[in-house]
Amino acid sequence: MKKKITNLWNRFREKMTPDPMFHETEVQANRLGSLMLFCSGLILLLILALTIAGVFPLKGRLMYSTTIQAIVEILILLVICKIFKNNAWWLKPLLLIGMVIVFARLDSMLTHKAAILMVLPVVFSSRYFSRKLTVFTSILTTVIFAASAFWGATHGLINLNIVTMQEGTVMVATGGFLGDAVQNAGASNEMLIRNTLLYDYFPKWLMFSIVSIISCNIARRGRSMVISQHEKDSKVARIESELNLASAIQADMLPNIFPPFPERTEFDIYASMTPAKEVGGDFYDFFLVDEDHLCMVMADVSGKGVPAALFMMASKIILANNAMMGKSPAQILTETNAAICSNNREEMFVTVWLGILEISTGKLTAANAGHEYPVVKHGNGAFELLKDKHGFVIGGMDGVKYQNYELMLEPGSKLFLYTDGVPEATDAQNELFGTDRMLAALNQEPSASPEQVLKNVDSSVKEFVKEAEQFDDLTMLCLEYKGNQ
Amino acid sequence: MLNINKTIENNKATFALEGRMDTVTAPELEKEIQAVLPGLTELVLDFENLEYISSAGLRVLLSAQKAMNAQGSMKVCHVNAAVMEIFEVTGFSDILTIE
Numbered sequence: 373m374k375k376k377i378t379n380l381w382n383r384f385r386e387k388m389t390p391d392p393m394f395h396e397t398e399v400q401a402n403r404l405g406s407l408m409l410f411c412s413g414l415i416l417l418l419i420l421a422l423t424i425a426g427v428f429p430l431k432g433r434l435m436y437s438t439t440i441q442a443i444v445e446i447l448i449l450l451v452i453c454k455i456f457k458n459n460a461w462w463l464k465p466l467l468l469i470g471m472v473i474v475f476a477r478l479d480s481m482l483t484h485k486a487a488i489l490m491v492l493p494v495v496f497s498s499r500y501f502s503r504k505l506t507v508f509t510s511i512l513t514t515v516i517f518a519a520s521a522f523w524g525a526t527h528g529l530i531n532l533n534i535v536t537m538q539e540g541t542v543m544v545a546t547g548g549f550l551g552d553a554v555q556n557a558g559a560s561n562e563m564l565i566r567n568t569l570l571y572d573y574f575p576k577w578l579m580f581s582i583v584s585i586i587s588c589n590i591a592r593r594g595r596s597m598v599i600s601q602h603e604k605d606s607k608v609a610r611i612e613s614e615l616n617l618a619s620a621i622q623a624d625m626l627p628n629i630f631p632p633f634p635e636r637t638e639f640d641i642y643a644s645m646t647p648a649k650e651v652g653g654d655f656y657d658f659f660l661v662d663e664d665h666l667c668m669v670m671a672d673v674s675g676k677g678v679p680a681a682l683f684m685m686a687s688k689i690i691l692a693n694n695a696m697m698g699k700s701p702a703q704i705l706t707e708t709n710a711a712i713c714s715n716n717r718e719e720m721f722v723t724v725w726l727g728i729l730e731i732s733t734g735k736l737t738a739a740n741a742g743h744e745y746p747v748v749k750h751g752n753g754a755f756e757l758l759k760d761k762h763g764f765v766i767g768g769m770d771g772v773k774y775q776n777y778e779l780m781l782e783p784g785s786k787l788f789l790y791t792d793g794v795p796e797a798t799d800a801q802n803e804l805f806g807t808d809r810m811l812a813a814l815n816q817e818p819s820a821s822p823e824q825v826l827k828n829v830d831s832s833v834k835e836f837v838k839e840a841e842q843f844d845d846l847t848m849l850c851l852e853y854k855g856n857q
Numbered sequence: 858m859l860n861i862n863k864t865i866e867n868n869k870a871t872f873a874l875e876g877r878m879d880t881v882t883a884p885e886l887e888k889e890i891q892a893v894l895p896g897l898t899e900l901v902l903d904f905e906n907l908e909y910i911s912s913a914g915l916r917v918l919l920s921a922q923k924a925m926n927a928q929g930s931m932k933v934c935h936v937n938a939a940v941m942e943i944f945e946v947t948g949f950s951d952i953l954t955i956e
Contacts, residue, residue: 653912674912676880719920723912723947742947764948768919792912802877804909804939844911 387504389461393602394501394595401499402458405467406450408496412474413446438481442474449474468497468509476516480524484531484572490517491583498587501594510584518573525568526561534567535559615678619647622681625688626655630823638731638856639666642822643849644830653680653722654791654847655688659695664731667695670743670789670849671724674765683720687712687766691726701726701739705766705774709741712767721767725789734781734853739774741766744795745807747788747814748779755788755814757807783855788814788825793844797833800840805833822850858882861889868929869899875906878914887917898929905935910943922953932956 390398420439422428428435449470456463475489482489490513497509530551543553623645630642643656653673661667669691673680690711694704704726712722725746727738738746742765749755763774781787790810797805813832814825826848833846859882860875870893878886890900900921910918918933925931932954936944944950 672912674916676913719916719923721912721916721919742949744946762946762948764951765915768948769923769952796909796911802908 384465385461388465390502394598397598398464398500399459402453402463402467404499405463405471405496406453406458408492409446409449409453409467409471409474413443413450416443416446416478435481438477442477445470445474445477464500464505468493468505469512471496472509472512472516476513476520479517480520481528483521483524483528483568485529487576487579490576490580494580494584494587498590498594501591501598503588503592503595506584506588506591510581510587513580514577517577518569521568521573522565525565530554530559530564531568531572534564534571536563536567618678618681622652622685625685627658632658633660636731638854639729640822640852640854641666641668641849642826644826644847646830646846648676648793648841648845652676652845653684654793654845655684656789656847656849657688657692658849659692661695661698661728666729666731666851667692667726668729668787668789668849668851669695669724669726670746670791670847671722672743672791672793672845672847673722674720676844679718679720683722683767687722687724691724695726695728700776701728701737702774702776705739705741705763706772709766709772709774710770713770716767719767721765723765727787729781729851729853732856734783734785734855735778736781736787737776737778739763739776741772741774742768744790744792747790747811748781749786749788749814749818751782751784752819754818755786755811757811781853783853784819785853786818786822786825787851787853788829789849789851790829791845791847793846794829794833794848796844797837797846798840799837805836809836822852825850859885861886863889863893865893868897869901870897871901871903873903873905877909877911878907878917879909879911880913883911883913883917886914887920890917890921894924894928896928897925900925900929900931902931902933903935904933904937904940907937907940910940912947915943915947915949918949918953930954 416439419428420436420443423435423439449467452466453463471493475492479486479489493513494506494509497506500506532550532554535554537557537559541557543557545553626645627643632641641658643658645652645654645656647654653676655669655671657667657669659667669688671684671687671691673684673687687708690708691704694707699707705724708724722741723743724741725738725743726741727736727746729736738760740746740760741763745757745759747755748758758779761775761777764772795805795807795810809832810829813829816828816832817824820828829848830846858876859878862873862875864871864873872886872889874886876882902918902921922931934956936955941950941955944953944955
């Protein structure tokens with residue numbers, strides 16, 4: 373017997389404990405239930421006060437005891453909700469059952485006067501978004517309110533419309549209300565009960581069942597909305613965390629520890645990338661091919677976001693692999709183009725400037741696949757655009773050939789590489805930053821360290837753009853050739 | 858913002874573009890061009906009022922050029938100096954027919 377009860381209790385508990393995704397909304401529903409009870413309590417107090425003041429002409433003794441009992445019950449429920457902060461699995465059934473009982477008690481006194489009391493618990497139950505719970509509340513309401521109608525027929529307010537009297541019955545008014553006179557005239561209890569159930573309760577129940585059906589529907593719709601919202605939220609959260617991870621991986625792919633070659637005194641190099649979105653299509657790269665050759669890459673993938681980042685990763689790896697085999701810049705670009713074109717149905721492309729510096733002599737060999745003009749400062753001169761030979765972008769067309777060009781860097785010379793994010797930074801009036809402003813920023817302090825040179829350009833761009841949104845990635849690289857000092 | 862004015866006569870389509878062709882607006886043009894491509898033998902892009910083209914825009918031009926190579930011809934006309942510089946820098950001036 374005891375085991376049976378424990379089993380039953382466990383099953384009940386299991387049924388009433390919500391799925392984790394509904395926990396939040398059930399706590400909110402409990403809070404709404406508390407609020408509903410609180411308001412009901414206030415109304416009862418008001419009615420009580422008005423009755424005491426003699427405004428409401430209700431049956432005195434019964435009115436008082438019923439109202440006070442209902443207020444006490446409401447208070448107990450409110451205190452429980454408060455103690456458990458609306459947060460316990462058993463509050464849901466407690467609130468619903470308590471509400472049905474409190475409202476049924478009032479209904480037994482007010483009978484036909486307050487038909488709306490019957491629908492309150494069912495409407496409230498739909499807030500828990502569980503059709504089963506609403507069905508359960510409907511059945512409970514049906515039973516308890518039938519009992520209250522049964523008891524109320526003889527104890528509560530008499531609905532004079534349903535009192536049938538024998539022909540010729542004479543009522544004698546003794547002051548007070550018509551209902552008292554009717555009772556004094558000898559209305560039988562059976563007649564009152566039968567007529568109340570048939571003429572009062574039954575039509576009321578029919579209307580109640582419509583509200584029940586609507587509440588069930590609300591509960592079911594609410595449930596599916598909570599579920600789909602939850603699914604969307606977790607999807608968005610997943611995509612967001614994946615994007616963050618992707619941009620971290622992307623940032624880690626670029627050499628980002630400076631100085632990168634602390635033991636090399638012949639040159640100084642600094643680079644930075646500020647993506648406009650989480651992940652971008654720009655990249656720079658530099659690495660030593662051997663003891664005497666430094667390879668530098670500046671590239672920009674068409675488009676933005678995840679597709680550009682994926683394409684950027686592939687391009688970076690293919691370029692670096694080709695470079696490490698000791699090929700010339702033009703060969704590296706030609707072969708990278710062939711590799712990318714062999715499998716590029718989305719027609720993405722990447723502009724690349726690639727140069728290899730012979731560290732011992734300062735001879736720079738470079739090739740340009742549709743990338744921006746590099747900027748060079750010879751010795752103590754000023755930064756100037758180098759209008760170099762351009763080939764077509766990589767990935768655009770199969771079989772494109774690229775050409776090498778050479779220039780000598782004297783000690784003190786600098787090379788500045790960038791992507792179109794710099795000259796095409798736009799201000800609020802849609803004006804472009806342009807290469808002229810970029811050269812001016814570079815020539816502010818032409819002899820500063822590469823790191824400072826990049827900072828100058830960056831702050832100059834920021835000052836120009838002001839509050840306008842950064843539209844493109846800002847990627848820059850600066851090399852200073854010092855030679856064998 | 859990119860306004861696309863499309864005129865089609867027989868197998869010739871002309872797109873007059875106005876504004877900026879960038880990551881946001883280029884896909885619109887791509888969709889418009891894809892829609893008229895079947896059976897098209899002549900595609901004209903009028904850049905008279907185009908202020909700016911980004912790499913996403915260049916990608917649309919490249920795929921249109923490749924498609925038209927197979928079935929007819931494509932030309933770009935009234936290119937302003939700023940856009941022309943982008944074409945030259947990226948090497949697009951070598952693969953496009955620019956008038």
